Amino acid sequence: MKLKIILTAFLSTIASIAIAQEMSxxxxxxxxxxxxxxxxxxxxxxxxxxxxxxxxxxxxxNLSDLIKDMDKLNEGIMVNLSxxxxxxxxxxxxxxxxxxxxxxxxxxxxxxxxVGNADWGAKAAAQLEADIKxxxxxxxxxxxLGLRNKDSNGERIAIDDPRLxxxxxxxxxxxVPVLIHAADPKSFWDDMDSTNERWLELKTRxxxxxxxxxxxxxxxxxDEQHRMFKKHPKTKFINAHMxxxxxxxxxxxGLLDEMPNMSVGIGAIIAELGRQPKQANAFFIKYQxxxxxxxxxxxxxxxxxxxxxxxxxxxxxxxxxxxxxxWAMYGLDLPDEVLQKVYYKNAxxxxxxxxxxxxx
Numbered sequence: 090m091k092l093k094i095i096l097t098a099f100l101s102t103i104a105s106i107a108i109a110q111e112m113s114x115x116x117x118x119x120x121x122x123x124x125x126x127x128x129x130x131x132x133x134x135x136x137x138x139x140x141x142x143x144x145x146x147x148x149x150x151n152l153s154d155l156i157k158d159m160d161k162l163n164e165g166i167m168v169n170l171s172x173x174x175x176x177x178x179x180x181x182x183x184x185x186x187x188x189x190x191x192x193x194x195x196x197x198x199x200x201x202x203x204v205g206n207a208d209w210g211a212k213a214a215a216q217l218e219a220d221i222k223x224x225x226x227x228x229x230x231x232x233x234l235g236l237r238n239k240d241s242n243g244e245r246i247a248i249d250d251p252r253l254x255x256x257x258x259x260x261x262x263x264x265v266p267v268l269i270h271a272a273d274p275k276s277f278w279d280d281m282d283s284t285n286e287r288w289l290e291l292k293t294r295x296x297x298x299x300x301x302x303x304x305x306x307x308x309x310x311x312d313e314q315h316r317m318f319k320k321h322p323k324t325k326f327i328n329a330h331m332x333x334x335x336x337x338x339x340x341x342x343g344l345l346d347e348m349p350n351m352s353v354g355i356g357a358i359i360a361e362l363g364r365q366p367k368q369a370n371a372f373f374i375k376y377q378x379x380x381x382x383x384x385x386x387x388x389x390x391x392x393x394x395x396x397x398x399x400x401x402x403x404x405x406x407x408x409x410x411x412x413x414x415x416w417a418m419y420g421l422d423l424p425d426e427v428l429q430k431v432y433y434k435n436a437x438x439x440x441x442x443x444x445x446x447x448x449x
Contacts, residue, residue, distance in 0.1 A: 115293060118411055125404045130396035134425075136165040136448055137432035140268065140440070141329060141356035141383025144169045147195070148180035152188050158389045159192070165433060165447045168194045168383075168440070170229035170268060174220050182224040191444035196268065197225035199256055201234060205241030210255035217256060221263050226440050228260050230269040235310045245304050248313040249320065257317065261324035266439050268354065270329040271314040273297070278307040290412045318348045325439055327381060328353045335361035338372045345376055352439065355395075355431075356383035360408050363398040363418030370421045377427045381435050399423055399431065 144150070147169055159167060172178045172195040185193045197220035203209050217228065238246045246253070248271055260267050276287035278299050285291070291298045311333070318326050328351055334341035335358040345351060353376075355362065362369040373380060384392060391409050401420035408414040423431070433448050 115289065115412075121405060121407070121417065123405050127406065128397065128401045128403050128420075129393060130400055131393045132161065133163040133392075133396050133432060134400050135429050135432045136163050137382050138166045138168065138436040138440075138443070139164055139384050140168045140327065140381045140436050141354050141385050142167045142169055142387050143171045143385070144387065145171050147171075147193070148177065148184055150184075152184065152193070156189060156192060162389060162392050166192055166194060166436075166443055168196060168226070168436075170196045170198075172197050172220075172225055172229070174198055174200065174216060178220050178225060179223055186224070191447060194226040194440060194443060195224065196227040196229040197221065198229055198231070201238040201246060201253075203241065204238070204246055204250070204252055210252055214255040214259040217259050218263065221265055225265070226442055227265045228256070228267045230267060232270045232272060234269075235271050235313060236304060248310065249317040253317075254320070257321040257324050261321060264441055266325040266327050266352075268327040268329055269314065272307055272310040272333060273299075274333055275307045278303075286415075289415060293412050315344065315348065318351050322350050324350060326351050327439065329383070330354065330356055330358050330385075331361075333358075338365070338368055342372065342375070345379060352379040352381055352435065354381045354383035356385035359395050359398050360410075360414035360416070360418070362421065363394075363408065364414070364416050366419040366421050370423065373421060373423055373427055373431065377430045378435060380431050381439070382432050394418065399428060 144155070144167070155167065159165075169181070172181055174197055178195065178197055181195055185195065197217060199213055199217060234246060235248045240246050240250075240252075248269075257267065274287060276285055277291065277297050278301055279285050281288060281291050281298055314328075314332075326348075331341060331353045332344065334344065335355075341353070345353070382395070384395065394409050397403060397406065397420060398418055399421055400423065402422035403418075403420040405417040405419065408416070408418055437443055437445055437448070
């Protein structure tokens with residue numbers, strides 16, 4: 090019997106070594122043994138507005154299913170940034186207005202094909218005006234502007250291209266915000282070596298990797314965006330993903346001070362905030378009137394991590410995407426008055442026509 094026990098233990102050890110040798114680095118995902126207080130947060134403390142969501146089928150989808158998930162999270166209003174334009178936008182608006190007119194807001198999109206053709210700017214601005222009058226609450230600009238969109242001569246369209254000025258001016262004239270996503274994290278442009286903290290993401294998702302100049306240097310694209318913001322001070326801009334400066338809040342502070350018409354959304358960058366709770370807490374308190382809640386991808390199971398980072402003082406809890414952030418999260422423990430501004434008050438001030446009674 091003793092020999093059998095020894096043999097079993099030996100075989101178990103050999104099997105464990107074999108499994109460890111077969112496991113790749115990408116599969117390594119250790120469970121923390123740290124014993125600390127935990128406060129899972131499945132529901133936001135205050136009703137919130139998600140200013141960064143994408144629902145491409147809103148014209149025909151059953152909105153009741155969305156409402157059920159929203160209510161579980163305590164989401165008051167979802168802003169669908171993928172409204173398109175023209176007839177497609179109107180079909181979405183009809184479904185919303187026929188069913189839940191006060192629970193959804195839809196942003197229009199501009200088709201940048203044709204930039205360089207005669208009267209493109211005037212025609213695009215006229216179409217945008219028609220979309221806003223039809224019920225669109227703002228304009229969403231995708232990262233394709235600055236990365237992929239080309240003009241009629243096949244040249245990359247810079248974000249601050251003067252031919253686009255009628256679009257930004259029209260939004261200022263009509264009092265609607267522009268939520269704009271420019272570029273991607275700078276690490277996607279950096280060398281993919283042992284010092285790149287997004288190495289695992291780029292290894293498992295190689296299509297995200299860019300060369301230092303593809304299609305332009307990262308800083309050039311970001312600077313184009315900022316020049317455009319400054320050129321149109323009467324237009325209100327929501328810089329998606331904190332403008333990719335959530336990992337450099339000192340620089341972001343300077344940019345906010347330079348551009349009073351710029352606010353920031355926190356979609357897809359909660360992992361950056363959750364690893365610097367003291368600095369992020371101070372940043373949120375200082376700029377509490379200019380930060381908006383947004384998630385980006387609609388995955389209800391991921392929202393509780395946002396709530397926990399913003400609301401609790403929890404330590405060292407996991408993020409939901411290992412490849413996105415191999416580090417753990419810490420709570421910012423924001424005051425209620427700051428939470429309320431981030432969750433809904435700032436969005437109510439920026440986006441016209443939202444139902445404020447939902448948040449009484």
